[in-house]
Amino acid sequence: MTAExxxxxxxxxxxxxxxxxVTVVTASDAGKPIGFTANxxxxxxxxxxxxxxxxxxxxxxxxxxxxAGRFAINVLSETQKDVSNTFAxxxxxxxxxVDWRLGRDGCPxxxxxxxxxECSMQDIIxxxxxxxxxxxxxxxxxxxxxxxxxxxxxxxxxxxxxxxVSAAVEGEIRLxxxxxxxxxxxxxxxxxxxLPNCTVEGGDPARxxxxxxxxLTGLNVTIGFLYSVYExxxxxxxxxxxxALASDGAPRxxxxxxxxxxxxxxxxxxxxxxxxxxxxxxxxxGNFGMYFGDETGGTVHPIxxxxxxx
Numbered sequence: 001m002t003a004e005x006x007x008x009x010x011x012x013x014x015x016x017x018x019x020x021x022v023t024v025v026t027a028s029d030a031g032k033p034i035g036f037t038a039n040x041x042x043x044x045x046x047x048x049x050x051x052x053x054x055x056x057x058x059x060x061x062x063x064x065x066x067x068a069g070r071f072a073i074n075v076l077s078e079t080q081k082d083v084s085n086t087f088a089x090x091x092x093x094x095x096x097x098v099d100w101r102l103g104r105d106g107c108p109x110x111x112x113x114x115x116x117x118e119c120s121m122q123d124i125i126x127x128x129x130x131x132x133x134x135x136x137x138x139x140x141x142x143x144x145x146x147x148x149x150x151x152x153x154x155x156x157x158x159x160x161x162x163x164x165v166s167a168a169v170e171g172e173i174r175l176x177x178x179x180x181x182x183x184x185x186x187x188x189x190x191x192x193x194x195l196p197n198c199t200v201e202g203g204d205p206a207r208x209x210x211x212x213x214x215x216l217t218g219l220n221v222t223i224g225f226l227y228s229v230y231e232x233x234x235x236x237x238x239x240x241x242x243x244a245l246a247s248d249g250a251p252r253x254x255x256x257x258x259x260x261x262x263x264x265x266x267x268x269x270x271x272x273x274x275x276x277x278x279x280x281x282x283x284x285x286g287n288f289g290m291y292f293g294d295e296t297g298g299t300v301h302p303i304x305x306x307x308x309x310x
Contacts, residue, residue: 013222019149019150020039020040020041020149020150021039021041021075021076021114021147021148021149021150022037022038022039022075022076022084022147022148022149022150023037023038023039023041023053023073023074023075023076024036024037024038024073024074024076024083024084024087024110025038025041025053025055025065025071025072025073025074026071026072026074026100026107026108026109026110027064027065027068027070027071027072027107027108028068028070028102028106028107028108029064029068033095033100033108034061034064034065035061035074035087035094035095035108036055036059036060036061036065036087036088037084037085037087037088038053038054038055039150040053040054040130041053041054041073041075044134048136049136049137050122050134050135050136050137051073051117051119051134051135051137052132052133052134052135053073053132053133053135054127054130054131054132054133055130055131055133056129056130057129057130057131058129060090062131065133066124066131066133068121069120069121070105070106070107070118070119070120070121070138071107071118071119071121071133071135072103072107072108072109072116072117072118072119073116073117073119073135074108074109074110074113074116075113075114075115075116075117075147076110076113076114076147076148077112077113077114077143077145077146077147077148078114078145078146078147078148078149079112079145079148080110080112080113080148081148082097083097083098083110084148086098095108098110098111099111099112103116103118103139104118104138104139105118105120105138105139112143112145113143113145114142114143114144114145114146114147114148115140115141115142115143115147116140116141117135117137117139117140118137118138118139118140119135119136119137119138120135120136120138121133121134121135121136122134122135122136173199173200173205173237173238173239173240174197174198174199174232174237174238174239174240175197175198175199175200175205175208175209175212175239175240175241175242176195176196176197176209176228176239176240176241176242177195177196177197177209177213177223177241177242177243177244178195178227178241178242178243178244178275178276178279179195179196179213179217179221179244179245179246180243180244180245180246181219181245181246181247181248181256182248183258183259183283184256184257184258185256185257185262185276185279186217186246186251186254186255186256187254187255187256187257187265188216188253188254189254189268191266192266192267192268193257193265193266193267193268193272194267194268194269194272195241195272195275195276196212196213196216196217196254197239198212205240205242206223206242207223209223209242209244210222210223210244213244213246216251216252216253216254217246217251217252217253217254218249218251218252219246219247219248219249219251219252220246220247221244221245221246221247222244222245223242223244224242224243224244224245225242225243225288226240226241226242226243227241227242227243227275227279227288228240228241228275229241230271232271239271241275243288259280259283259284262276262280263280
């Protein structure tokens, strides 16, 4: 029997459709703290108390983690995106940027996390290019803080996103998208350009928007993170704008413009211009935010778009 061969990036993107929390796994290596960001974490059993996390065999922490007798899982809170990013990168002294202490069993425990678990090593199971580390919980604490979410390659804060959508869905809303394809943004129109948008009353906004975009462009569309929620004072409508990704190919209608082309474009409204200009700027630095307000003023909440990995 021949093994199935998949495109690794496409498979990873499909796995990324499952929204998860974000953790930092920590241990001590001869007295030196080590740690890495991971979202492949889950509870396993209450009796006995077991959990698991997956670790890539290519990880710089592989030897130290698999030989450690104990480790800790720090479930990050929604204010700790910077901690996630720090421990996902090859930073030399990651622990210098975070407030932490040693737990009862000698594992690094972070401050202000949603929850933490200190564990003894129960088992290590081979699983392709990763190993599954099963730990037996020896101590834990639940702070009650909301956890940091991760889906479709970007962070999200469940409490903030829920508040924003709830504020917008009272009545008819306008759904829009910053639809991206290989760094280019889809726009409708000829001389005056606009973001693709549709209206909806009730139902699932993301599902409705995806169906509309696929019908409009003829491409496969994946809805990503919430990008902007604002009230248009000219007509009183609430607007919800998502970031979305389009498959390769030419669209049935409209066109994709690259950042250099967007600079000279004429947009249908100041709100559209603001969204596009912000997206171009944020794309250039790799950090994104969610806008919440109206078309003249509001607040941008950071939702840095980074790959979370072991």
